[in-house]
Amino acid sequence: MNIYDIARLAGVSIATVSRVVNDSPRVSEKTKQKVLAVMKENDYTPNVFARGLGLDSMQSIGIVCPDVSDVYMAGAVAFLEHRLRGYGYDCILYCSGYQQEKKERALELIQKKRIDALVLVGSTYAGRGGDDDSTGYIREAAENIPVFLINGKVTGKNIYSAYSTDSDSSYDVVSKMIESGRRRILFLTDSGSYSANQKLEGYEKALREHGLPVLGELKLRTRNEVHYVRDILLSRRALVFDSVFATDDGLAVGAVKYAHARGLKIPQELCIVGYNNSVYSICCEPELTTIDNTSEKLCNITVDNLMKVLKGEAVPEEVPVQCVLVKRCTTDF
Amino acid sequence: MNIYDIARLAGVSIATVSRVVNDSPRVSEKTKQKVLAVMKENDYTPNVFARGLGLDSMQSIGIVCPDVSDVYMAGAVAFLEHRLRGYGYDCILYCSGYQQEKKERALELIQKKRIDALVLVGSTYAGRGGDDDSTGYIREAAENIPVFLINGKVTGKNIYSAYSTDSDSSYDVVSKMIESGRRRILFLTDSGSYSANQKLEGYEKALREHGLPVLGELKLRTRNEVHYVRDILLSRRALVFDSVFATDDGLAVGAVKYAHARGLKIPQELCIVGYNNSVYSICCEPELTTIDNTSEKLCNITVDNLMKVLKGEAVPEEVPVQCVLVKRCTTDF
DNA sequence: ATGAAAGCGCTAACAT
DNA sequence: ATGTTAGCGCTTTCAT
Numbered sequence: 001m002n003i004y005d006i007a008r009l010a011g012v013s014i015a016t017v018s019r020v021v022n023d024s025p026r027v028s029e030k031t032k033q034k035v036l037a038v039m040k041e042n043d044y045t046p047n048v049f050a051r052g053l054g055l056d057s058m059q060s061i062g063i064v065c066p067d068v069s070d071v072y073m074a075g076a077v078a079f080l081e082h083r084l085r086g087y088g089y090d091c092i093l094y095c096s097g098y099q100q101e102k103k104e105r106a107l108e109l110i111q112k113k114r115i116d117a118l119v120l121v122g123s124t125y126a127g128r129g130g131d132d133d134s135t136g137y138i139r140e141a142a143e144n145i146p147v148f149l150i151n152g153k154v155t156g157k158n159i160y161s162a163y164s165t166d167s168d169s170s171y172d173v174v175s176k177m178i179e180s181g182r183r184r185i186l187f188l189t190d191s192g193s194y195s196a197n198q199k200l201e202g203y204e205k206a207l208r209e210h211g212l213p214v215l216g217e218l219k220l221r222t223r224n225e226v227h228y229v230r231d232i233l234l235s236r237r238a239l240v241f242d243s244v245f246a247t248d249d250g251l252a253v254g255a256v257k258y259a260h261a262r263g264l265k266i267p268q269e270l271c272i273v274g275y276n277n278s279v280y281s282i283c284c285e286p287e288l289t290t291i292d293n294t295s296e297k298l299c300n301i302t303v304d305n306l307m308k309v310l311k312g313e314a315v316p317e318e319v320p321v322q323c324v325l326v327k328r329c330t331t332d333f
Numbered sequence: 334m335n336i337y338d339i340a341r342l343a344g345v346s347i348a349t350v351s352r353v354v355n356d357s358p359r360v361s362e363k364t365k366q367k368v369l370a371v372m373k374e375n376d377y378t379p380n381v382f383a384r385g386l387g388l389d390s391m392q393s394i395g396i397v398c399p400d401v402s403d404v405y406m407a408g409a410v411a412f413l414e415h416r417l418r419g420y421g422y423d424c425i426l427y428c429s430g431y432q433q434e435k436k437e438r439a440l441e442l443i444q445k446k447r448i449d450a451l452v453l454v455g456s457t458y459a460g461r462g463g464d465d466d467s468t469g470y471i472r473e474a475a476e477n478i479p480v481f482l483i484n485g486k487v488t489g490k491n492i493y494s495a496y497s498t499d500s501d502s503s504y505d506v507v508s509k510m511i512e513s514g515r516r517r518i519l520f521l522t523d524s525g526s527y528s529a530n531q532k533l534e535g536y537e538k539a540l541r542e543h544g545l546p547v548l549g550e551l552k553l554r555t556r557n558e559v560h561y562v563r564d565i566l567l568s569r570r571a572l573v574f575d576s577v578f579a580t581d582d583g584l585a586v587g588a589v590k591y592a593h594a595r596g597l598k599i600p601q602e603l604c605i606v607g608y609n610n611s612v613y614s615i616c617c618e619p620e621l622t623t624i625d626n627t628s629e630k631l632c633n634i635t636v637d638n639l640m641k642v643l644k645g646e647a648v649p650e651e652v653p654v655q656c657v658l659v660k661r662c663t664t665d666f
Numbered sequence: 667a668t669g670a671a672a673g674c675g676c677t678a679a680c681a682t
Numbered sequence: 683a684t685g686t687t688a689g690c691g692c693t694t695t696c697a698t
Contacts, residue, residue: 002691013669028667045445050691052382053674074407081428090446093426095414112378113423226615253616282559283586283616335675346685361683383675386690
């Protein structure tokens with residue numbers, strides 16, 4: 001059942017059917033109704049490929065993230081998909097992994113699908129932030145379609161970044177830890193992404209401004225697996241720390257497990273703060289204070305801007321969003 | 334830059350270019366290399382829409398799930414996407430929600446994209462299992478394209494189901510609980526899906542076979558939110574139970590929180606078993622015994638079968654897969 | 667307001 | 683082995 005069939009059955013030309021399908025005003029109400037009736041009767045659906053050929057668009061958005069099985073990204077993807085669908089767009093999902101080469105390949109491949117825009121979820125796509133070399137492939141993609149970063153910053157034409165002010169929020173919470181008497185705060189991370197670096201920056205700034213030394217031994221990068229983190233910490237017998245600031249809740253829970261294994265009271269003997277306000281942070285015992293980077297807000301702003309850009313409207317290239325501290329385990333701040 | 338340009342630059346016809354693009358054997362090695370060179374030089378990408386029009390396929394698979402922000406589904410989607418991409422297929426993601434009407438609409442809309450196959454993730458798509466009325470829309474979809482269920486069973490032509498034997502594994506674990514002395518086992522669930530019903534069936538069977546009564550008061554359906562579950566249980570002061578069998582780890586963690594609030598020792602005073610072997614089950618304290626329904630295995634089988642079906646090969650319509658009990662908090666079994 | 671017809675860029679049957 | 687050409691089903695000028 002194609003447009004010719006409908007045209008024949010409705011006694012009009014295919015141009016008229018096309019006009020009805022595309023809701024053109026240049027059709028009389030009468031014929032419009034007739035065509036619609038025939039369409040419904042035969043439940044006709046325009047062929048998306050033919051339509052795509054003509055319009056050079058299939059109304060689809062590419063969503064790329066390193067790994068949807070990560071709670072944070074899964075949440076963002078779910079949110080994005082829902083809102084984009086609301087605008088009639090389909091989402092093509094591509095999980096790229098974290099390696100540079102794979103990320104480049106992901107953008108290359110997904111672009112072949114002639115998506116209308118690209119959304120990159122996760123700060124891994126931000127390189128070291130701004131315009132460094134490792135993000136050249138993103139600028140290349142942006143030559144063809146608008147690119148939107150969620151929680152990352154990349155500068156360039158046709159590139160729009162929404163990110164949370166991780167440096168500031170990290171600075172704030174680490175300052176509070178220091179002011180409540182902590183002196184050896186372990187910085188626990190699983191990545192060297194833009195976001196992780198921002199957090200580190202805030203952490204170091206807080207230390208410096210409070211006259212504390214920035215110690216390499218107190219910066220630990222590890223895998224984001226609860227038991228792995230616990231075991232790493234247990235194995236570092238010589239490492240002394242009175243608190244932990246983790247760049248992800250999963251890591252923070254690992255620290256909780258470590259505390260349990262060592263018989264340390266939380267937060268009295270070991271103060272732990274996580275990041276992302278995920279379900280993990282309320283599963284453990286005690287439940288953790290964590291920084292909510294409001295990914296919903298980032299996604300919302302991004303979708304709003306994306307729609308505007310597709311309509312040719314101007315939008316800011318950069319939108320910083322503030323994080324929110326969620327206090328749960330805070331006898332001292 | 335289209336196929337005509339390439340043909341002209343390479344000094345051949347578009348048919349030859351097309352043959353090269355599609356890796357046809359009927360091109361001489363020499364011209365093939367020449368065409369490839371021209372293609373590379375201009376980095377030409379065939380237009381997917383035109384290709385789709387001709388082949389009536391854009392090499393894409395529709396993945397529908399109620400909600401990707403759910404850990405279980407996110408894991409399955411990540412796995413599916415990865416493997417399908419390995420075969421050169423793109424994935425169009427559609428989060429349908431749990432309501433019948435929305436699920437029907439999801440299948441209707443995603444089919445318009447002329448996907449090559451449909452994968453439904455989550456037992457919510459199984460209705461009450463088998464061939465009940467509520468799954469009519471799935472059979473309708475299957476008239477056009479093959480449909481694959483992950484963790485659900487729907488019968489019908491062109492429908493393929495891979496599911497875990499939740500009834501058996503539930504029976505086994507509940508039997509163990511009874512044999513270790515538990516008498517009032519709370520069945521905690523958040524859904525009335527096929528899978529949930531299977532679990533309930535196993536639970537009831539175990540009770541009956543051990544001469545215990547099946548009590549309505551011990552079957553509780555609630556929202557899958559940790560604190561909500563805790564509070565519901567706390568509010569049921571009259572409800573007596575010595576153990577909990579939850580159909581999802583999130584619910585089980587809620588029970589853990591309840592135990593903490595009431596000062597009950599786990600598992601001595603309250604034995605808790607979860608489902609899905611998610612990260613949640615190792616975040617809480619103590620870490621939970623849980624049933625791993627091996628979703629990776631379900632996904633693997635599904636992708637294998639999907640590829641075979643697309644090639645026209647025969648595959649079983651139904652593949653049951655055994656769950657695995659992951660013991661963590663088991664002083665008594 | 668409606669129709670005729672020329673693309674859109676590709677695939678594949680057919681011809682050479 | 684290679685080329686010619688007719689679709690694929692739609693959008694969109696350009697006539698009327």
